[in-house]
Amino acid sequence: GGGQLALMLGEGAQELGLEAVALATSSKDTGFRACRGSFLYQPGDVHSLHHFLESVDVVAFENEFFPDEIALKAGEFASKFRPSIDAMNTVRNKHNQKELFAKLDLPSAPFKAMGHSDSPESWVKAMMKEFPGGCVFKQSLGGYDGKGVYVADGSDNSVAGAVNFVAVSQAQRVPVFAEKKIAIRRELALVAVRSTNGYFSSYPLTIVEAQNGV
Numbered sequence: 001g002g003g004q005l006a007l008m009l010g011e012g013a014q015e016l017g018l019e020a021v022a023l024a025t026s027s028k029d030t031g032f033r034a035c036r037g038s039f040l041y042q043p044g045d046v047h048s049l050h051h052f053l054e055s056v057d058v059v060a061f062e063n064e065f066f067p068d069e070i071a072l073k074a075g076e077f078a079s080k081f082r083p084s085i086d087a088m089n090t091v092r093n094k095h096n097q098k099e100l101f102a103k104l105d106l107p108s109a110p111f112k113a114m115g116h117s118d119s120p121e122s123w124v125k126a127m128m129k130e131f132p133g134g135c136v137f138k139q140s141l142g143g144y145d146g147k148g149v150y151v152a153d154g155s156d157n158s159v160a161g162a163v164n165f166v167a168v169s170q171a172q173r174v175p176v177f178a179e180k181k182i183a184i185r186r187e188l189a190l191v192a193v194r195s196t197n198g199y200f201s202s203y204p205l206t207i208v209e210a211q212n213g214v
Contacts, residue, residue, distance in 0.1 A: 001062025006031025009060060023052050053077040064092035095140040095177045111179035120166040127178040128154055134181030137162050139174045
């Protein structure tokens, strides 16, 4: 990535005496301009991707919205990725996250994925019956900061909006799942890091403030 987070990662790396290189899609990206020796990349440009992976010691992710070809190209360079490609492929899909939480017995809101043969209208109505106190419809891929999410409270307008949200997601071939709406008093966030030898460190625990999901 070459955005704002890449800029901050690059600045932090330079303070530690490391040389940061960004893989960006535009020379105007803030991360590209802040990191010396950065690479320009467009989906399908396998040559630039290979050259980038070959030239660095460690690959870190600015965000989880990377093209599938990066995961496919990892192959011989897989050991350079932090976190691993397998880990990123799991966490960048929100439905996969939910299934992982369930497997590990970690508390999470009840959820159900939409089946390939389900129609948007019938499935939304079924989910509203499944979660009568309110239902949150989510795209498994690509959503962030309130995007890729639709909250339905059971009113006719909200149900119609949910049907449209699911239909559009289906047309875009983006998987959707539904989960029970949880009454949240506050959201806590912890930014942490763990090294390859097990060292753990974190910033102080913080309270997240949001308006309209952002």
